[in-house]
Amino acid sequence: MHDIRAIRENPAAFDAALALRGLSPVSSDILAIDAARREAITQAETAQAERNAASKDVGRAKASGDEAEFERLRALVAAKKDEIARLDEEAKAKDAELTALLETLPNLPHPDVPPGADEEDNVEQHRRGTPRSFDFTPKEHFEIKGVAANMDFETAAKLSGARFVTLKGAVARVHRALAQFMLDTHTEENGLQEVNAPVLVRDETMYGTGQLPKFAEDSYQTTNGWWLIPTSEVTLTSLDAGNTIDEATLPRRYTAHSLCFRSEAGSAGRDTAGMLRQHQFEKVEMVSITHPDNSDDEQMRMLACAEGILDKLEIPYRTVLLCAGDMGFGATRTFDIEAWLPGQDTYREISSVSTCGAFQARRMNARFKPSAGGKPEFVHSLNGSGLAVGRCLIAVLENGQNEDGSVDLPAALHPWLGGKTRIGADGTLT
Structure with a gap:
């Protein structure tokens, strides 16, 4: 607001x-x-x-x-x-x-945000890692022999319709391990507090972070009025809604692993193959509630936390600063991290790290009491994927694939897999 x-x-x-x-x-x-x-x-x-x-x-x-x-x-x-x-x-x-x-007008761009209409006008900041040189034509994740047996779109479509997937066996295990790896890294190394929050929320909770009223069609609502969260940004940011907190408790840094639900309204025909764009997916989210003077630095810190996950997994990526026309509704500045997907021969978004200034705080009336006295002020809120679990799974599978259809898994992930190191061409974890 x-x-x-x-x-x-x-x-x-x-x-x-x-x-x-x-x-x-x-x-x-x-x-x-x-x-x-x-x-x-x-x-x-x-x-x-x-x-x-x-x-x-x-x-x-x-x-x-x-x-x-x-x-x-x-x-x-x-x-x-x-x-x-x-x-x-x-x-x-x-x-x-x-x-x-x-309430229908988006946040105003930060002075650093470049002008532009769409993703073509985003500004690359840096690249990390070198895309692997394959001596065969790399496949997309759902085409890899050892993966295909454990990634079932037909059964999911029978159960739920298009844009759902059923993961089994080794692939399901790697997916779970990725989420645990991300959570443990954020809590043990990055200083975030883990939260397990509801995925069903009230109207006012969706309103506070900007999902309502403008983007109601992008989300799912239950018959009794609750909304299924499109991201745990909604719940984590809203933990301090309506509160006036002590300045000494800032910043408040949260992380959560949750199911997320999006109707993908307006994306018909985009990324229909594979599990890149799904109605139901999982994400490890990061949220920070900060003093206004520190929000720019906090965004850089959060960006480093998200990039660090990809560094550990040895996934090549690039980071871009979004132009004004490509930013989300509530953001005043956003950095996207795009992972290299050899099966598509391109970089694809795996995380967005945004600062919202006081935009969300004003909608949800979240303030802090200055230690030096004076009137309460609105906090600043920030959010970022740390990371999207399904898209990270895609990146791990495609970058680690071998010609025989097996997949070598990143060394950083081995402890979360009980020491297992690869998905064999037969689909088993060994």
């Missing part, structure tokens, strides 16, 4: 920032609604003062025996009561209209 005071102070800058997102100017509409809302409030306050004064005069008129003045004042008090009620309703209606407009 945006700060209306900032829009009042510099509407041109607000419109210019939205223009980077490809949106038309809207500050004049916002300020017109805001002016009408404030005018209704002012008129209501004036009417209330007049009613209070008339109420005092009623007693004096009655005591003096001036019946005509007494009746006039009584009528005035009643009229002012009706006027105040009408103005209060008008102010509430304008406030709701203002909120309805502001």
